[in-house]
Amino acid sequence: MSRPSIVDDDLVNGIRARSDEAFAALYRILVSDLLSFANGMLRDRGAAEDAVQQAFLELARAAHTIKGDGRSLRAWMYRSVRFTCLDEVRRRKRRPEEPTDRLPDTGREDPGLPDPAMQGALARLSDRHRAIVVLRHVIGCSVDEIAEILDTNRTAVYAASARAERRLAKELTDVESAFNAASQQVKNQDTTGGTR
Amino acid sequence: MKATLHKRLSGLRVDVPTEVAARHAAEISAELMHPGPVTPPRRLRRRWVLPVVVAAALLIPAAAFAAESTTPGDLLYPVKRTTEWVRSIVDSTINAEHRVDELEIVIERRAPINVVSDRLADAEQSVEQSDGPRRLADRIDDARDQIERHYGVHPRDIDSVNQDRSSQDRNREPSDTAANPSSTTTEPPHDEGPRDPPTMTTTEPPRERGDRDN
Numbered sequence: 550m551s552r553p554s555i556v557d558d559d560l561v562n563g564i565r566a567r568s569d570e571a572f573a574a575l576y577r578i579l580v581s582d583l584l585s586f587a588n589g590m591l592r593d594r595g596a597a598e599d600a601v602q603q604a605f606l607e608l609a610r611a612a613h614t615i616k617g618d619g620r621s622l623r624a625w626m627y628r629s630v631r632f633t634c635l636d637e638v639r640r641r642k643r644r645p646e647e648p649t650d651r652l653p654d655t656g657r658e659d660p661g662l663p664d665p666a667m668q669g670a671l672a673r674l675s676d677r678h679r680a681i682v683v684l685r686h687v688i689g690c691s692v693d694e695i696a697e698i699l700d701t702n703r704t705a706v707y708a709a710s711a712r713a714e715r716r717l718a719k720e721l722t723d724v725e726s727a728f729n730a731a732s733q734q735v736k737n738q739d740t741t742g743g744t745r
Numbered sequence: 746m747k748a749t750l751h752k753r754l755s756g757l758r759v760d761v762p763t764e765v766a767a768r769h770a771a772e773i774s775a776e777l778m779h780p781g782p783v784t785p786p787r788r789l790r791r792r793w794v795l796p797v798v799v800a801a802a803l804l805i806p807a808a809a810f811a812a813e814s815t816t817p818g819d820l821l822y823p824v825k826r827t828t829e830w831v832r833s834i835v836d837s838t839i840n841a842e843h844r845v846d847e848l849e850i851v852i853e854r855r856a857p858i859n860v861v862s863d864r865l866a867d868a869e870q871s872v873e874q875s876d877g878p879r880r881l882a883d884r885i886d887d888a889r890d891q892i893e894r895h896y897g898v899h900p901r902d903i904d905s906v907n908q909d910r911s912s913q914d915r916n917r918e919p920s921d922t923a924a925n926p927s928s929t930t931t932e933p934p935h936d937e938g939p940r941d942p943p944t945m946t947t948t949e950p951p952r953e954r955g956d957r958d959n
Contacts, residue, residue: 567777573770580766585758598761602769609776667753686754718750 556619564622567612576605579623582688583630589683590634590676592668600637604629624697631680631698638676666728670720678713685710816847816856816864838878841871845884852891861892862903 555578563571580601587597607629608615615622671679677699684690684698696706761769809828812821825843832839848864856864865888872881893899 567780569774569777572773572777576766576769576773580761580769581758584761588759589757594759597759598765598769601761602772605769605773606776606781609773610780610782663759664753664756667757671757682754683757686751687757689755714747714750721750 556622558618561615561617561619561622564608564612565615567609572605572609575608575622579626583626585687586627586680586683587630587634589671589687590631590679591637592672596637597634600630600633603633620694620697624694627684627698628700635676666724667721669724670717673720673724674713674716678709678716681706681710682713682717814846814850816850838875838881841868841875841881844868844871845881845888848888849884849891852888852895855895858896858898858903861896865889865892865903 556575560571560574560578564575583601583604584597587600588594591597591600604626608626615625671682674682680699681695684695685692690698692703692706692710695710696703699706808821808824812819812825812828815822815825829839829843844864845868848861848868851861851864865885868885868888872885892903
């Protein structure tokens with residue numbers, strides 16, 4: 550079930566030649582996947598958009614150094630986004646007082662994000678497990694692609710993926726229980742307020 | 746459960762808004778027109794950092810430890826002087842202590858008398874400059890006794906012995922050295938057994954020199 554690479558050799562050559570059209574085409578092909586990946590890693594739409602833009606800017610600077618085929622280029626872009634996301638996560642850990650720090654608040658519901666319970670459970674995973682889950686289930690990357698992006702091998706990806714899914718299921722149960730308890734409490738308060 | 750997870754996770758896909766795409770396109774075009782400096786991939790930039798830090802963390806203390814018993818001329822002696830300079834910030838007598846250590850080491854190794862003489866002078870000077878504790882002065886006194894015992898030379902006569910050796914070396918023909926190397930050595934006897942009493946074949950007291958001069 551290998552995902553076919555839609556970044557062909559002509560496009561890679563155009564990127565190497567720093568062609569505007571090639572960059573626009575690559576952006577159209579990858580932007581949704583990269584943005585979903587960054588959003589899954591950061592749970593912050595603005596920061597995710599910045600990470601994607603940063604990856605394309607880095608590619609524009611280093612276009613002539615790109616080697617390999619379209620698949621390598623895809624992996625290069627994912628790696629670039631991932632490193633930017635990890636830098637952002639580290640920066641938030643160093644400065645937890647910043648209002649943009651939303652990653653540790655795993656139980657908080659955010660109406661701006663789809664399926665906040667799942668987002669909360671994802672945020673409780675380690676960075677590596679979160680990357681694997683998002684790449685495999687949100688983006689739909691193959692194990693080979695994930696291994697190339699994370700610079701590891703298939704066996705390690707299989708093992709880490711299984712562990713991450715078990716952990717995610719457990720965290721999801723916990724987060725949903727917390728959500729249910731919180732919503733029940735809100736209902737009780739509304740009922741109490743209505744009867745007065 | 747896995748299928749449920751996959752289905753819910755698939756719903757987390759997001760699309761880029763048009764205005765964001767336009768902003769990104771403008772930024773990318775500007776970068777293509779005026780490219781900034783190429784930065785190496787972050788992973789490559791950081792790949793060497795950890796090994797270098799680990800190697801430094803292991804090698805620097807190991808080198809400093811290994812350099813503790815070195816004497817001038819040894820490979821790691823500059824390391825010892827460097828660590829000594831750092832330690833002298835908190836311990837003003839460390840220089841004098843090391844010089845006395847070196848004096849004891851060269852005596853124990855039965856180094857040539859001129860080397861011992863140099864180390865003795867250094868140790869005395871260091872102890873004097875650092876106003877070192879009494880125990881260092883006592884150790885130098887012990888070292889003097891050792892020199893007299895093992896080299897057969899009273900410390901106050903070392904300088905004159907050295908001068909005599911130097912003049913002998915200058916006047917000696919190279920063929921003499923080849924013919925009778927034992928007569929030219931300035932090293933003390935490398936006796937395998939008990940070191941006392943010292944043989945007098947390699948170092949001569951000043952009075953013998955005076956007799957020969959006459």
